Amino acid sequence: MSETREIGRRRVLGIGGALGLTAVTALTTAARLARHPASTGGQLRSGVPLPPAFQAPLPLPSVLKPVSASGGVDRYEITQREAPLEILPGVKTPMWTYGGTFPGPTIEARRGRPVTVTHHNELPVPSVVHLHGGRAPATSDGYPTDLVLPRNWQDPSSHMTHGAHDMGGMGGTQGMQGALGMRDPRAVVTRLTRDYSFPMDQRPTLLWYHDHRMDFTAPAIWRGLAGLHIVRDDAEDSLGLPSGPCELPLMIADRAFDDHGNLHYPSLDPTLREQPGVEEAYLAGVLGDVILVNGAPWPVHEVTAVRHRLRVLNASNARHYDLEAVTDDGRRLDLVQVGADQGLLATPVTHRSLPIAPAERYDVVVDFGVVPVGGRVRIVNRLGSGRTRDVMAFKVARKATDHSRVPRDLSYDLPTWRRSDATRIRDFSFRAGRMHGGHGWLIGGLPFDPARSDVTTRLGDVEVWRLIADVHHPVHLHLVGFRVLSRSGRKPLPHDAGLKDTVSLRPGESAEIITRFDGYRGRYLFHCHNAEHEDMGMMANLEII
Structure with a gap:
């Protein structure tokens, strides 16, 4: 290797x-x-009529409240379940969700204060949760064979796994038959529920959680199993960066829809039970023709004419973006990067465009104060074409006093x-x-x-x-x-x-x-x-x- x-x-x-x-x-x-230098993958084409860009309002994912904060640990519960969601206007799309929403609810944590999340699996297949970017003990990292089995799950291979551990106490031990035709003797398998514990001994940053089941991660994420997890601390809070309504999490993800408005994905086994993989045309990766931000197609968001902090995640399966902020008269606004995947930079870096690959996160500040009231700023993907060139838009609605700043020195703990x-x-x-x-x-x-x-x-x-x-x-x-x-x-x-x-x-x-x-x-x-x-x-x- x-x-x-x-x-x-x-x-x-x-x-x-x-x-x-x-x-x-x-x-x-x-x-x-390699179709062309800008992308790796095959693009699906939606069968349902698609809405025009910049009409749907930008949703803001709800912040999950802990069910308990005793003993210095914040405890959360999330149920993984199927739910019909209105992604395209007037169309109900069946999705797999964390808590009935896409994206799933956001968890806000404080550095040094432990978090435990109990996940309940009510999906028709096993699941695994990985906190991407999290510093967690191996037992909570979401190893692909550490499955949470749904009720009445029967292993399609009908074989028992020797050496795997069933922590659920609800019957026989069952493992996973993967594409490689082999078992994992170290797998820790539970039934219905699993606790994931995160010490939060890490720098403040934007993390995200998603399914990580062996052989079936891609279709599970495509169906909706993704959410945000933000870590904060006092030092970052004191910097004066844009906050409150001027801090926006933006989960960018492409999808495609069939003639009935259901998610279109080229799985060899649409049940996601036995045969992993995709149709041959999409072996290099699956690209959609609809760009979603926080679960809405090509949304628009009203902002005041002040600096805004955009916490950007590329949650696409395979699509790369090269983002720029462009006014209607063709001016490109600076993207002032203040943070990367694992938290704040030492000093800001200014970009005119910002490439972002699947799973990358960038923390950027955009100054809408240079745009006249009534003006519009489009976020454009320079790697896209046609409908995939547009991502979202901001409409500058009113003037306001800007109390934020971008300090020259951001972090000393790199x-x-x-x-x-x-x-x-x-x-x-x-x-x-x-x-x-x-x-x-x-x-x-x-x-x-x-x-x-x-x-x-x-x-x-x-x-x-x-x-x-x-x-x-x-x-x-x-x-x-x-x-x-x-x-x-x-x-x-x-x-x-x-x-x-x-x-x-x-x-x-x-x-x-x-x-x-x-x-x-x-x-x-x-x-x-x-x-x-x-x-x-x-x-x-x-x-x-």
Whole structure:
């Protein structure tokens, strides 16, 4: 899987071409899958008439209230269930939801105050919840085989799993038959409910939670299993950044709808019970032709003429965006980035456009004070075409006094890992390949196997990883944040600033990242967050000992 070495100074400084030959084969294999440089995937076409842009109001996800705050722990409950939702105007779309809404309810947490979320599974299939970007013990990280079984679930393979643990106390132990035809002896399976506990010992940032069931993550997210989780602390609160109604969470996700207004997704098994995967035309990823923000198609939001903080998440399965804010007279507004996946930057970075891959988050400030009252600002996707070029719009409704600011210094607690701190370097290729006679997406030439240990590292070790891609691959590490050291042997790009947990690799590109594996021991993951790639083998195990 990986090439690991103890590294001296010469090795650390000279790894630029280490994977060049590997890339040649990978790029050849994937050439037919890369439609054009801006995207990786096949686009579905909706059958139902689509509404015009910038008419639906922007929904704001509800903030979930804890059911208990005793003992210094905030406790929440969420029921996963099917619900008919009005996504397109006048049309009811059956969806899988957290708490009956899409996005699911937002959890707001304080740094250092533990959170426990009890999930109840009333869906027709097993589920797993992963808090993306969260620093959690392995038992609460949402490993893909740590299933929560629904009532009366019968394993389609009808085999019992030896060694798996059933914590539910409601009958026999059952595991999961995945695409790889194998079992996970370490899986911890519950029935109906599971508690996920998060210490919240991490920097303030925007996280998100989503389904992470092995082989079926992509269709589960597509059907609606995604929600926001925000971590705050006193230091961030004191900065004076836009807040209250001037702080807007924006979950961007593309979808497609069939002739009846149901979600359209090309699953080989629409029941999501037995056969994973998608139709051949969508092996590289599933793209929709409707852009949703907070669950509404191409919405509009009224704002006052002051700075606004936009907490942006790309929750799409495979679609990449390059966002810009454009007035109706063609002016581009500055996007002042103040935070990345894992929290505040050291100092702000100003962009004219901002690329964002699946699962990435960016914290940006936009000053609507430079737009006259009555003016409009469109958020445009420079990588889109036709209807997918528009994302949403803001209408400047009134003047107001702006009490916010963007300070020159934002955060002092960013890690300062150096190459000389690294104990080893590892090389990984992310590329298309063959898996059990069919198409797969591989890391280091291997598809995911929950029974195999791919990377073992010691708690507290600093490592440098070099990643190389054939087509677009947003690579996500569980548990830890990292810094981007280089791209294809050159300096990181401006949007690589800060602490990240997902790095977007473009076709043929390589990147070096550095991280420290701290927090907890146990089994975690790293994988591509193109959700279709993930389901078709592009995951690997990370064991921290």
